[in-house]
Amino acid sequence: MIHSMTGYGKSVLQLPTKKITIELKSLNSKNLDLNARMPSIYREKELGIRKLLAEKLVRGKVDFSIFVETTAEDTSTQINTPVVKQYISQLKNVVEGSSEIELLKMAVRFPDALNTVREEIDENEWKAIADEINKAVDFINNYRLNEGKVLEVDFNKRVAAISEILEQVIAIDPERIEAVRERLNKGVADLKEKYDENRFEQELVYYIEKFDITEEKVRLKNHLNYFIETLNSKDSNGKKLGFIGQEMGREINTIGSKSNYAPMQQLVVQMKDELEKIKEQLLNVL
Numbered sequence: 001m002i003h004s005m006t007g008y009g010k011s012v013l014q015l016p017t018k019k020i021t022i023e024l025k026s027l028n029s030k031n032l033d034l035n036a037r038m039p040s041i042y043r044e045k046e047l048g049i050r051k052l053l054a055e056k057l058v059r060g061k062v063d064f065s066i067f068v069e070t071t072a073e074d075t076s077t078q079i080n081t082p083v084v085k086q087y088i089s090q091l092k093n094v095v096e097g098s099s100e101i102e103l104l105k106m107a108v109r110f111p112d113a114l115n116t117v118r119e120e121i122d123e124n125e126w127k128a129i130a131d132e133i134n135k136a137v138d139f140i141n142n143y144r145l146n147e148g149k150v151l152e153v154d155f156n157k158r159v160a161a162i163s164e165i166l167e168q169v170i171a172i173d174p175e176r177i178e179a180v181r182e183r184l185n186k187g188v189a190d191l192k193e194k195y196d197e198n199r200f201e202q203e204l205v206y207y208i209e210k211f212d213i214t215e216e217k218v219r220l221k222n223h224l225n226y227f228i229e230t231l232n233s234k235d236s237n238g239k240k241l242g243f244i245g246q247e248m249g250r251e252i253n254t255i256g257s258k259s260n261y262a263p264m265q266q267l268v269v270q271m272k273d274e275l276e277k278i279k280e281q282l283l284n285v286l
Contacts, residue, residue: 002155003236003286004147005029005060009140011132014071020129021067022136024053026144028284029061038066041121042129049133056137059238059286066129083112144286148236151281155231158274162248163224165271169255169264170217176261180211211258220251238285245279 009024032054036046053062087107088100095103107113227244230237252275256268 001145001234001236002148002152002231002238002241003141003144004151004284005144005238005286006147006284007060007140007143009136009138009143011136011139013128013132015125015128017071019069019071020132021065021069022129022132023063023065023067024136024140025063026057026060026140029059032057032059033061034064035062036064038064039068042066042126044121045126052133053137056141078114079108080113083110084108087113148285151285152231154281155278156228158278159224159227161274162271163221165267165274166217166220166224169213169267172261172263172267173213173217176259176264177211179261211260213255213258216251216255216258220248220255223248223251236286238282241285242279242282245275245282249275249279 005026005028007024007026011022013020013022034050034053036049038046038049049064053064084104084107087110088103091098091103091106223244227241227248230240230244249272252268252271256265256272259265259268
C-alpha cells in the first residue's frame with residue numbers, strides 16, 4: 001500500500017494554564033528534510049522528537065511545530081520593579097514635564113526592565129505533550145495513506161493504458177516489418193540495376209533484425225507487471241517504483257527509435273505521455 005509524502009496532522013492539548021498545539025505538515029522530498037519549531041523550554045526534547053519523526057515519516061520535507069498559548073495568569077516573565085522605578089527617576093531629570101505613563105512606556109524598553117525566569121519541564125506535562133505528538137503523527141500518516149490510495153488508482157489506470165497501447169504495438173508489428181520490406185524492395189527496384197537476390201535477402205534479414213523490437217516488448221510487459229506487483233506490496237516503495245518507471249521509459253524509447261514506422265511511433269508517443277504522468281506522480285510517493 002503506497003503512501004503519499006503530502007500530509008497534514010494537528011493535535012491540541014488543553015492544560016490548566018496553557019493550550020498547546022502540535023502541527024505537522026509534509027511535502028515531497030528525496031530524503032527526510034525536517035524543520036522543527038518549538039519554545040526554548042522544550043529544546044532539550046528536540047533530538048527525541050526528530051528520531052520519532054524520522055522513524056514514523058521516513059521521507060519528505062516535514063515542518064513540525066509546537067505552539068504554546070498561555071490561558072491563565074502564568075508567565076515566566078516578570079517586571080523588574082526596582083529597575084523600572086530607577087529608570088523613571090532618571091528619565092524625570094532628562095525629560096522634564098513628562099507624564100508618568102510616558103516615562104513608564106520608555107522605561108520598560110530599557111535593558112533588565114523585565115526578568116525572564118528559566119522554566120523547567122514538568123515531566124508529567126511533557127508526557128501529555130508526547131502523547132499528542134504521537135496523535136499528530138498518526139493523523140498525518142492517515143492523511144498520507146488516503147492520498148496514496150488516490151495515487152494508486154491513477155497509477156493502475158495509467159499502467160493499464162500503457163499495456164493496452166503495447167498490445168496495439170504488438171498487433172501492428174508484423175505490418176511494420178512488411179512495410180519496411182516493401183519499402184526496401186521498392187528502393188532497390190527503382191535503382192534499375194541487377195543484383196544478387198540471395199545476397200539482397202540476407203542483407204534484408206540483417207537490416208530487419210536491427211529493427212526487431214521483440215525483446216523490448218517482452219521487457220516492457222515485464223516491467224509493467226512488476227510495477228503493479230510492487231504497487232500492491234505491503235510497503236510504500238516510492239524509490240523502487242521510480243526505478244521501474246525509468247526502465248519502462250528505456251524500453252519505450254528503444255521501441256520508438258527502432259520502429260521506423262509512423263503508426264507505431266504515434267503509439268509510442270501515447271505511451272510516453274502516460275509514463276510522464278506516472279513519473280510526475282511518483283515524485284510524491286513515499
